[in-house]
Amino acid sequence: MTKDARQYDRGMWLLEKFSLRRLRRALLAQVRGEVLEVGLGTGANVPLYGAASRAAGIDMQAARLSGAVNRAQGRHGRLPLLIAQADAQQLPFAHNQFDTVVSTLVFCSIPQPERALAEIRRVLRPDGRFLLLEHVRGQGRISRRLTDWLHPAWFALQGECHLNRETASAVRTAGFQIEQISAHGWGVLQMMQARPESG
Numbered sequence: 001m002t003k004d005a006r007q008y009d010r011g012m013w014l015l016e017k018f019s020l021r022r023l024r025r026a027l028l029a030q031v032r033g034e035v036l037e038v039g040l041g042t043g044a045n046v047p048l049y050g051a052a053s054r055a056a057g058i059d060m061q062a063a064r065l066s067g068a069v070n071r072a073q074g075r076h077g078r079l080p081l082l083i084a085q086a087d088a089q090q091l092p093f094a095h096n097q098f099d100t101v102v103s104t105l106v107f108c109s110i111p112q113p114e115r116a117l118a119e120i121r122r123v124l125r126p127d128g129r130f131l132l133l134e135h136v137r138g139q140g141r142i143s144r145r146l147t148d149w150l151h152p153a154w155f156a157l158q159g160e161c162h163l164n165r166e167t168a169s170a171v172r173t174a175g176f177q178i179e180q181i182s183a184h185g186w187g188v189l190q191m192m193q194a195r196p197e198s199g
């Protein structure tokens with residue numbers, strides 16, 4: 001596992017323990033069939049792909065993917081998992097290939113989210129499901145002000161992560177119907193299940 005992957009996991013440890021792990025478990029309980037995860041990172045979701053028959057995961061950063069390789073080879077590694085360095089905005093997969101697409105904490109940093117959403121819609125089967133857990137623009141009055149206020153400094157410091165994206169609206173605009181949506185973490189995290197709109 002690379003230093004970058006280890007540092008990422010260490011940095012996320014507290015959040016994972018007190019919030020994310022529980023949310024990931026709830027989200028991933030809905031996985032079925034052939035699964036694609038975009039922005040796989042160090043593979044925190046890999047042990048939770050319970051009902052998947054096959055899985056593929058892509059990420060822009062090869063260094064992060066080393067963590068996912070480790071997890072896939074661990075005790076949960078009986079599932080066939082293809083791991084590749086690729087851009088979510090240009091997915092190297094055929095039309096209608098997947099039953100489930102997963103993204104967790106990814107749409108904050110994709111440069112052109114609408115391109116990635118169009119790609120996800122392309123590779124997802126018409127009866128497939130798109131599962132997201134994303135940090136977003138605050139949903140309450142105070143959290144919205146706070147994410148808007150913090151965003152410029154955070155982005156300048158961090159370089160890629162947007163604190164105030166309206167991901168649910170972008171998902172709808174891309175031609176998905178959101179079937180379930182819930183807010184967590186004082187309204188700055190949203191968990192969604194969406195399906196492609198017919199037609």
Ligand SMILES: C[S@@+](CC[C@H](N)C(=O)[O-])C[C@H]1O[C@@H](n2cnc3c(N)ncnc32)[C@H](O)[C@@H]1O
Pocket residue numbers: 038039040041042043044045058059060061064086087088089103104105106109110111
């Ligand atoms: C905050 S990490 C989240 C990783 C993992 N999904 C998780 O839940 O722990 C965001 C990840 O999205 C990846 N990413 C950002 N933009 C991407 C893109 N255009 N295509 C593929 N991966 C991307 C980053 O490289 C990074 O690993």
